[in-house]
Amino acid sequence: MRGNESSDADVFDQVFIAGEYEVVLGVQPSFILDLGANIGLSSAWFLSRFPEATVLAVEPDLDNYSLCCKNLAMFGGRAQVLLGAAWSKRIQLSLSRGSFRDGREWASQVVEREDSDARFQVEGWDIPSLLSLAGTKVIDLLKVDIEKGELELFSKGCETWIPSVRTICIELHGKDCEEVFWGALRNFEFDVRRSGELTICRNLRSLETDSQVSGP
Secondary structure (H helix, E strand, O other): OOOOOOOHHHHHHHHHHOOHHHHHOOOOOOEEEEEOOOOOHHHHHHHHHOOOOEEEEEEOOHHHHHHHHHHHHHHHHHEEEEEOEEOOOOEEEEEEOOOOOOOOHHHOEEEOOOOOOHHHEEEEEOHHHHHHHHOOOOEOEEEEOOOOOHHHHOOOOHHHOHHHEOOEEEEOOOHHHHHHHHHHOOOEEEEEEEEOOEEEEEEEEEHHHHHHHHOO
16 A cells, blocks of 8 residues: 555555445355456455455556555456446546545546546446456446446446346445436345445346236
8 A cells, every 4th residue: 555645544444444345245246346446455355255256356547556456466366457447338538636536546537538648548448348358247246436437337328237237336426426326226126225435235136027027
């Protein structure tokens, strides 16, 4: 972790001291998609608690990504780290630092604009492409902390992949993000819990599928 005024110690406190993710201990996932992996502490917690699981950790900030690779190296092939960002489509994005929330490392965002500086260019990935990269069709646990990027992720095309998700663990950044997220889940049943800044939707079940199974 970085010292000085970085956000790394705060992330460590949330994950390992406050235990914000302990609410998902009963999930027992095989595949975990960590969107907004930061320096990899949440992925490390998942991999430690779920010894049979694999993780694809996605992080757009190069500095965070480099530390994420180091922190997850001990897990070998169970952890795959991708320098990129979750988006509604495959697209070239730009990294924006210092303008959101407290401006520290955990608040880096991506925006849909061209950037002539290669250091701030980020590859945007949609969820189907990430599933293809991971070689799976099911996301047992989807962790999302992408600094308002959830507006884009859950507003366009999400109906094609949400049925593949079993549990979502998300940090929502504002009322607009909440409205888009809950709107995307309007055709699903699930169990809701909250832990710190996280909203957890477990056991996602399609209402249409349930009605088809139960009959008229």
